[in-house]
Amino acid sequence: MQTSSVTPFPVTAQHAAQPASSPFSLVQTDLSGGFDKVISDAMQRGASDDFVSRLFKNQERFIQLAEMASQQQPINSKTFLKNLSYEDREVLREVHSLADFIDDSKIDQMSSEGANNLLRLPHTGLDSDNDGFTDIGIGKTFMFPNSNTPPEVAEAWHNTTDGMSFKDKMMAEGHLMSSLIMANIEVDENGRFVARHEPGEPGYVNPLASADFSYKQWSTDWLRYLEDFKLQMSSDQYNRDKRFFEGFLQNLQQTGAV
Template structure:
């Protein structure tokens, strides 16, 4: 899947303001205040260059390394192998990257991350998910919906022509999906396929999510 030049422009048009979330993420990545300021200056420097790869090529080696640090990349940035989305997201603030080609993954540099809730999900579902997951550790949040993209693409690689994003449609019915998951959890517990503790955790989360969606 590819992204349009308009999508890239939409992303690079609003990248210069760093939110508290972005700054906190960069500090967690051991970036100094000076390095954070340098990253913000980089975003301001390239905001009029609407081709993300060209924007990256305009940076010095030192500036590219600051971009690498901002996004916590292990390897140096190799612009020649980046997808349009991977390049564009390097020029966005950490924590605000986007799934531009709607494949269910967020590509940052060369890396792919599962995106959930999906970028195209309704604001109401995103708010409900945030409410249901508030205060929970990553380990306590059920993964049925989070890993749906990966499970739908076993044996495939991102970029394959037959890659599937279950959440691609803007009309995807999240409420119905949650109801189906609850039925599945009930079935697994009733057939001794799930412990009572896991059953309780799953049902508590999905019941809260259902109420938040109401």
Template sequence: MTISSQSSRDVTANIATLSDKSVALMHQRKMSDDAVETFQSILQKVQQTNDPKAALRSLSADELDIVRQAHSLAEPINISVLSDEGAANLLTAPGHTRDLNNDGLTTIGEGNMLTFPPDNAPASFKAAWEEASDGLSIMDIPTHMIFAVGLANIGREPSDPNWVNPYASPDYDYGAAVSEIIESVEYQYNHSMISFEQYQKNMSFYNKLTDAMA
């Protein structure tokens, strides 16, 4: 999947001022205030660039390393192997990266991360998910919806032409999906496939999510 030049522009637009979320993430990554300011200057310098790879090539080695630190990458940035999305997200403030090609993954540099709720999900569902998951640790949030992209592509790599994103359609019915999951959880519990504790945890979350979506 590819992204348009407009999408590349979108991801590097209006980023001259870092959000509190971005600054907090960079501080968590042990970046100094000076390094954070340098990263902001880099974003200001490239925000009108239409080609994120060309923008990365315009940076000095020290600036590229600041970008690496900002996104907590273990290895130096190798521009030649980056996808358009991977390059564009390096020039985006941490916490605001996006799934530009709508494959269900957010590519930052060479790395892919599952994106949930998906970028193209309705704002109402994103708000409902945030409400239902508020205060929960990652271990307490059921993974049925989060890992749907991975489960749909077992044995495939993101570059595979048969890669699918279950959430790709803007008309995807999240309400129906949640209802189907609740039915599945009920079935699993009634057939002794999950414990009562797991059943309660799953049902509590999905009932809360259903209420938040109403």
């Protein structure tokens, strides 16, 4: 099936650095091939037969909807979603594994980012506001690399996690997510918890978006942490995490990342 180049919103400078081959490229040039990869990835991570069959069932219509959305003038994903039939909304819900039906009240609650990403392939949503989380519908998800990750860092990450189990990959992502969460924990002068700042709230920060954030330094800090607390964790956890961070640091150096 031949598909046209598709983007559900105008090009902005924020994502211009992503190479055309990136899954986060603003213009999705091969929706059919991209959806095939979505199915392949689902099977590799052990998704249920029922889940995979729903992807196959919805593949053709999802691609059509994404192409139709890109042809709006001007582009408005929330308006587009509200004009869809029940059946088409169900296609989007099932493809993106959403729990609840996409009714008009939920569309009203969505950010523009969340609405836009419903019309992109799963796992390729854009973090348009650069808060570290990617809105999908009314929900937020953390994934790494994301659309704002420097290409050389993404390459180092993929080289490090290639061949890892789905579980171990999720645990590796968890280290970055925990760093983001901890940066938004406010404590008093005695170290007592005061508040946790959420995306969109005053005081919220995304440390990964800081101009002086270094993935090399982040990896080095984690290796130092592992040595400092080696006796307080299992040998399996220590060895697994040390192997990961040493590998990531080496790959960052090879790709020229900071």
